[in-house]
Each structure stands twice: as structure tokens, then as C-alpha cells.
Amino acid sequence: RQKIVTEFVTIIPFDDASAQQLTKQLEQLHTSADITDFLMKVTADMYEAREKQVTPEILRQVEQWVSLQVIDNLWMEHLDAIDDLREGIGLRGYGQRDPLVEYKNEAFNMFERLISSIDSEIVHRIFKVQVQLAPQAPRSQVPTPAPMPVAPQGLQPSIVRRIQTNAPQQSVAQPVVNSSNKLGRNDPCWCGSGKKWKKCHYPQAG
Structure with a gap:
């Protein structure tokens, strides 16, 4: 029995305690067929465990x-x-x-x-x-891809992306809506430039 265990350990690297337990179980078997079946089952169980470990x-x-x-x-x-x-x-x-x-x-x-x-x-x-196995990055550290910009007809998306990346960020003045229908000369111009109406589009309107 000890010779069988010694050879079997060269295949599956058991520790000393597991090897001793294997020897005790083999001592309870009496035929070669029983020993073979037992060792085949141990091997299959170890291989299944290894398969679950590494996928x-x-x-x-x-x-x-x-x-x-x-x-x-x-x-x-x-x-x-x-x-x-x-x-x-x-x-x-x-x-x-x-x-x-x-x-x-x-x-x-x-x-x-x-x-x-x-x-x-x-x-x-x-x-x-x-x-x-390579460690997997946590979900919180996985970068989220930026949405693909929609290209105007006839313009490649890569060009649009490059233009948007290189373009300076500018604040766009929003037009101010007067509470009354009549626009005063000193009110902000309706075009959203931020200038007073009299210094912007007032001449065109008057």
C-alpha cells in the first residue's frame, strides 16, 4: 500500500496529512479492482475541483x-x-x-x-x-465609454470627434425674454449676444 501511495503522490501533490489518510483508506481495500476504482475516483474528484478553480x-x-x-x-x-x-x-x-x-x-x-x-x-x-489568473478590475474602476457623437450628413464621425475635442469651450449667451411684448432700447438684445438692443439689432429693427 505504501508503494502505491508513494507513486500516487508523484502524480497528485498531496500534503503529508492527506497522504497518511490515503494510506489508511487503501488499507481497508483488499482487491486490485477496489484499489483501482478508489484511486480513479480520487483522481476524478481532484481534477473536477481543479477545473472549478481555474474554469x-x-x-x-x-x-x-x-x-x-x-x-x-x-x-x-x-x-x-x-x-x-x-x-x-x-x-x-x-x-x-x-x-x-x-x-x-x-x-x-x-x-x-x-x-x-x-x-x-x-x-x-x-x-x-x-x-x-489575472485579477479583474472592480466595476467602479471600469471606464464608461463616451457616447459617439452624431455626425452631420457627409461628415465622418472621427472628424466630428476630433473637432469637438480640439474646439475651445465657450459659454453661449442665452436670449433674455422680456415679460412684456415690447422690447426696450436698454433691454438685452433678442439675439443673445449680451449687448443692449439699441447697440445690437435695434437699427435693423427700427
């Missing part, structure tokens, strides 16, 4: 990244080993063995070991890779 979408990306990295590294090592086998296979002819048959058998065995190594390496890495 399924991110975990799928982690799986892809780990798989590609492992396959790339082990495949390159396999090609180097095949080259070494090809160079040294001729020496087996001195032992009254067919070099071609020896090469095929050995290459097949090497490929089987490659597949097994890929599966093992992916499993050992997937639970140990660290995922750092």
Missing part, C-alpha cells in the same frame, strides 16, 4: 499546452534514439541475427515505450502546472 476553458488550454510540450520533447528524443539504433543495428549481424528483423522489433518496442512515456508525463504534469 473549464482555461484547463482545456492547459491540457493542450502540456500535451504539445510533452509530445514535442519526447518525440525528438525518440527520433534521436531511432538514429542511434539504425547506426548500431548492423553489429547484431555478427551474432547470427538478422539486422532488419532486429531493427523492426526494437523500433516497435521503442514506439510502445514512447506512447507510455507520453501518457505518464502528461498525467504527472497536469496536476502540478501552476495557473495564474
Whole structure:
């Protein structure tokens, strides 16, 4: 049981207390099938918890990244080993063995070991890779986009925005409405310029 726990901990990084608890539970199991089912359930539960922690979408990306990295590294090592086998296979002819048959058998065995190594390496890495999630900005700090100005017909919105940004801010005088229908010469002009009517549009009206 302890050997199983020792190997299992290399896949899932339990702390010492969890490893001891795992050993006690395994001691209550008596068949290989029960032990296998128990460890499969523990693995599935741990993986589900990890998926909830980092979200399924991110975990799928982690799986892809780990798989590609492992396959790339082990495949390159396999090609180097095949080259070494090809160079040294001729020496087996001195032992009254067919070099071609020896090469095929050995290459097949090497490929089987490659597949097994890929599966093992992916499993050992997937639970140990660290995922750092970028913190999300609070809603109060998220800037609110300014409304897009409506461009006059035939004028691009970007030009309107640039004009409005660069234009100086001016206060526009509002026209003053007299309580009576008759406008006095000293009253503010109806055009809103701020001047008295007699010095603005009075000559045009008179």
C-alpha cells in the first residue's frame, strides 16, 4: 500500500496529512479492482475541483499546452534514439541475427515505450502546472465609454470627434425674454449676444 501511495503522490501533490489518510483508506481495500476504482475516483474528484478553480476553458488550454510540450520533447528524443539504433543495428549481424528483423522489433518496442512515456508525463504534469489568473478590475474602476457623437450628413464621425475635442469651450449667451411684448432700447438684445438692443439689432429693427 505504501508503494502505491508513494507513486500516487508523484502524480497528485498531496500534503503529508492527506497522504497518511490515503494510506489508511487503501488499507481497508483488499482487491486490485477496489484499489483501482478508489484511486480513479480520487483522481476524478481532484481534477473536477481543479477545473472549478481555474474554469473549464482555461484547463482545456492547459491540457493542450502540456500535451504539445510533452509530445514535442519526447518525440525528438525518440527520433534521436531511432538514429542511434539504425547506426548500431548492423553489429547484431555478427551474432547470427538478422539486422532488419532486429531493427523492426526494437523500433516497435521503442514506439510502445514512447506512447507510455507520453501518457505518464502528461498525467504527472497536469496536476502540478501552476495557473495564474489575472485579477479583474472592480466595476467602479471600469471606464464608461463616451457616447459617439452624431455626425452631420457627409461628415465622418472621427472628424466630428476630433473637432469637438480640439474646439475651445465657450459659454453661449442665452436670449433674455422680456415679460412684456415690447422690447426696450436698454433691454438685452433678442439675439443673445449680451449687448443692449439699441447697440445690437435695434437699427435693423427700427
